[in-house]
Amino acid sequence: MIQNDTIVALATPAGVGAIAVIRLSGEKSIELVDSFFSSVKKNKSLVQQKSHTLHLGHLVHNNSVIDQVLVSIFKNPHSYTGENVVEISCHGSNYIQQEIIQLFLQNGCRMADNGEFTMRAFLNGKMDLSQAEAVADVIASNSAASHQVAIQQMRGGITNELQELRGQLLDFAALIELELDFSGEDVEFADRTKFRELVTKISFVLKRLIDSFAFGNAMKNGIPVAIIGEPNVGKSTLLNALLNEERAIVSDIAGTTRDAIEDEVVINGVVFRFIDTAGIRETEDVVESIGIQKAFEKAENAQLIIFLISAQKFIEAPESFLQEIAAIKERFPHKRLLTIANKIDTISEEQLASLTAQISDLVLLSAKQKIGIDTLEQELTSLVNTGALSNNETIVTNSRHFEALTLALESIESVKQGIELDISSDLFAIDIRECLRHLGNITGEYDVDKDILGHIFGNFCIGK
Numbered sequence: 345m346i347q348n349d350t351i352v353a354l355a356t357p358a359g360v361g362a363i364a365v366i367r368l369s370g371e372k373s374i375e376l377v378d379s380f381f382s383s384v385k386k387n388k389s390l391v392q393q394k395s396h397t398l399h400l401g402h403l404v405h406n407n408s409v410i411d412q413v414l415v416s417i418f419k420n421p422h423s424y425t426g427e428n429v430v431e432i433s434c435h436g437s438n439y440i441q442q443e444i445i446q447l448f449l450q451n452g453c454r455m456a457d458n459g460e461f462t463m464r465a466f467l468n469g470k471m472d473l474s475q476a477e478a479v480a481d482v483i484a485s486n487s488a489a490s491h492q493v494a495i496q497q498m499r500g501g502i503t504n505e506l507q508e509l510r511g512q513l514l515d516f517a518a519l520i521e522l523e524l525d526f527s528g529e530d531v532e533f534a535d536r537t538k539f540r541e542l543v544t545k546i547s548f549v550l551k552r553l554i555d556s557f558a559f560g561n562a563m564k565n566g567i568p569v570a571i572i573g574e575p576n577v578g579k580s581t582l583l584n585a586l587l588n589e590e591r592a593i594v595s596d597i598a599g600t601t602r603d604a605i606e607d608e609v610v611i612n613g614v615v616f617r618f619i620d621t622a623g624i625r626e627t628e629d630v631v632e633s634i635g636i637q638k639a640f641e642k643a644e645n646a647q648l649i650i651f652l653i654s655a656q657k658f659i660e661a662p663e664s665f666l667q668e669i670a671a672i673k674e675r676f677p678h679k680r681l682l683t684i685a686n687k688i689d690t691i692s693e694e695q696l697a698s699l700t701a702q703i704s705d706l707v708l709l710s711a712k713q714k715i716g717i718d719t720l721e722q723e724l725t726s727l728v729n730t731g732a733l734s735n736n737e738t739i740v741t742n743s744r745h746f747e748a749l750t751l752a753l754e755s756i757e758s759v760k761q762g763i764e765l766d767i768s769s770d771l772f773a774i775d776i777r778e779c780l781r782h783l784g785n786i787t788g789e790y791d792v793d794k795d796i797l798g799h800i801f802g803n804f805c806i807g808k
């Protein structure tokens with residue numbers, strides 16, 4: 345599967361810029377660039393130069409200069425891909441970029457596929473599969489939190505976490521396989537107590553990694569926060585205040601919002617995806633009731649729910665509101681729920697005091713006057729599990745890893761049961777092998793299916 349033909353692609357974004365970088369990788373890349381390169385120093389050819397050196401010169405084709413360029417050379421195996429790599433920094437005009445790429449395409453290069461540079465880096469052992477996948481996440485990261493998680497993974501987060509345990513499991517697997525060879529003689533090479541300890545430890549680490557996915561996935565895609573409440577309490581006004589733009593229509597007509605409206609915003613380094621929903625009430629209107637149905641679905645799928653009430657209406661009928669808050673809590677028992685009293689600008693100081701006395705941990709807000717938005721933002725960030733982030737724990741963000749970890753946990757749990765029930769080791773030897781295979785799939789240690797690789801790297805941009 346390893347190809348060493350020479351590939352070329354633009355590494356910087358398409359379009360005009362001060363500088364563009366064109367990258368080549370493959371055995372012939374240095375000599376290929378050399379054949380069109382005229383160094384200002386007129387000294388040694390590029391092929392004779394040392395790895396990791398920079399050279400100023402001109403790219404010349406048919407006696408005409410395409411551009412003055414700066415060429416970096418990296419020699420196999422000391423490069424990103426592990427092959428000979430050349431990076432050409434040229435002036436960032438579309439025309440120059442295309443001329444240079446065409447020049448190499450016409451002289452033995454092939455256009456790189458999406459992610460092919462990184463795929464080669466993986467195939468040449470420069471990084472494991474989970475690290476290669478993290479490269480795409482690093483490029484896509486759009487907040488401090490998603491960036492931190494991606495960088496951690498690129499530096500080998502999951503691999504480091506699992507490597508040692510996997511090695512120990514491999515040792516036990518070998519001992520148990522050995523027992524199988526002596527099956528008639530009732531010998532035990534693998535110390536059952538130590539083995540049980542290891543299996544418990546592995547299942548503990550796997551569970552923690554699996555649990556981190558809910559947060560990691562939300563982190564990558566934005567943490568969904570559904571804003572629900574009665575009509576007219578100011579849900580759309582709050583969405584607009586959080587986004588700092590007039591995203592949703594606001595009016596004093598109850599039932600203004602019918603379809604859910606979503607948008608993202610970064611708060612304290614974390615991406616939140618706020619979902620404004622249709623106000624919940626009894627209605628005969630078919631469209632509105634579909635909207636209300638959707639509001640409940642959005643709340644069901646959100647990580648956080650903001651339940652918005654009108655401070656004014658609460659003062660008028662506290663009892664029924666307390667019941668309503670209790671009902672919402674009951675409806676979403678496993679969700680983090682934030683109750684917010686909006687429109688505090690419409691009530692008096694005394695009324696405000698009585699409101700807070702009746703509901704503990706209530707966030708006070710005037711979405712319209714933008715009072716209390718800062719406090720709400722603080723509250724939101726503290727509700728999100730940023731503990732794992734600040735402790736620099738490994739957080740799983742990739743669904744392929746999540747699946748492999750879940751399967752590995754299933755197998756290790758079967759092994760655990762096998763030991764407890766003292767069943768014959770040939771039975772749980774199969775589960776140990778399964779577990780090792782699933783763990784190996786994460787880092788790509790076993791032969792990974794070509795289709796899977798195609799799928800993983802197909803999501804990259806060209807040039808990476």
Ligand SMILES: Nc1nc2c(ncn2[C@@H]2O[C@H](COP(=O)(O)OP(=O)(O)OP(=O)(O)O)[C@@H](O)[C@H]2O)c(=O)[nH]1
Nearest residue numbers: 575576577578579580581595599600601623711712
């Ligand atoms: N005084 C005051 N009025 C507010 C506040 N927030 C919203 N309003 C007003 O309340 C009315 C309803 O606001 P919306 O944001 O449309 O309410 P909503 O909850 O989205 O309503 P539906 O979409 O119908 O469910 C508008 O007239 C807003 O200007 C506030 O903090 N103070």
Ligand SMILES: [Mg+2]
Nearest residue numbers: 579580600601
């Ligand atoms: Mg609305």
